[in-house]
Amino acid sequence: MTPPAVVLVGPPGAGKSTIGALLAKRLGTGYRDTDADIEKTAGKPIPEIFIDEGEPHFRELERAAVRDAVAEHPGVLSLGGGAVMDPGTRELLAGLPVVFLDVQLADAVHRVGLDVPRPLLAVNPRKRWRELMEARRPLYTEVARAVVDTGGRTPQQVADAVLDALGLTATAPDTTDPQ
Template sequence: MTAPVVVLVGPPGAGKSTVGRLLAERLGVVFRDTDTDIEQQDGKPIPEIFIQDGEPHFRELERRAVADALAEHPGVLALGGGAVLAEQTRELLRGRPVVYLEVAPADAVRRVGLDAPRPLLAVNPRQQWRELMERRRPLYLEVAAAVVDTGGRTPEQVAEAVLESLELKDQ
């Protein structure tokens, strides 16, 4: 079975895409982001999918995109922040090299930006982010083989910590 060498999970602003690209480069593999897959498949940005088609439709697209990527992608895979909400996705992640990138609220808001097109953070971003994390953090922890705190670290340092956490450092 082809399987990702690393799967990154975490909330918006955790650095999944940035760190994922660095990891892929270090490991000599391809990077893939399921949010990008969804946008390419649906032909519009995720905020538009949310607005025009609703969150349930987006979550179904996300569930399918994650299942496809887990089945066929041999490199580094970044999942959208809410992908772990689907029980089927959590089941597919069991036993895989999943790393939860943990991020403090202030860092996430700074990275995401208060005006960024994040549909679930559109109104009162700090409060929305806290509520989102109360729901999602236990799910991130459930699927994670390792947890890497991104606080005070550069993307390069986070990538290094991910490699160490999965014992991939010498590859």
Template sequence: MGAGKSTVARRLGEHWGLGVRDTDQDIERLAGKPVSEIFVDDGEEHFRALEVAAVAAALVEHDGVLALGGGAVLAPATQEALRGHAVVYLEVGVADAVKRVGLGHGRPLLLGNVRARVMKLLEERAPIYTAVATITVDTNGRTPDDVAAEIIRRVEENA
């Protein structure tokens, strides 16, 4: 959350001339409502099921840059589906994440103390992100252009 996934994905797509797809947008289109409303109306478990299906579909249907929601890789099925793909973990620290997401409006997992929730989410998720990623990029104090440039360089070096 607040790492810049959607913004950086757009920069990568522009550079490589590829389409960009965001699974949170896919879920919203399918459900007919924003992610925050899905959490409130249907619960996190329902959202996560939609997320697993959206990532699986996107990996089959889309041949470009894919931006996943921050919790997408928590599902073992998604972790397995991502094997063999280039997966970039945009690492963000608590201070930068809190600055970027503000008070968390529209982010149901941040209800309450935003800083404490971000810290808890990062602690829980970082080991999974690291395990799934083929490339990890530190985004702290960096612009989306800087982050995208590093990803481009590292992907093209490994090609």
């Protein structure tokens, strides 16, 4: 099977879903989000999985979702923010066109707010986000072929930077309105 054209990693608020969908459209391919795959498999939202079955069960579902998506999806793929914590997932990503969408806390707060239901950010979300980034940043960097800073950029500009970083050419014009 053909590997994914682009794999996006990064923390909550980096824009993985927005940029992933935009890249897929511009590359004329499909888009897949492993968090959506997990919710479909479990039949419930991720926060409920954390509450009902706990984080270890969620991480098992996440490992399986990433493994399946990498094997089956030739388009643009977004991984959940914590997927890179698993050594097996990092091995699966070796050699793939992975892009770390880097974002600073202020931009993440502005984009998604940190009051939305994110299980690992439930208590003192700003402090917890910083702690997660401290632990995850080296892993995002380890798996990434390229790092794209999203700060101060529109989704279209970030998508352009991802395409440039990977040496890809859009097959469909960008018909979205600038934000």
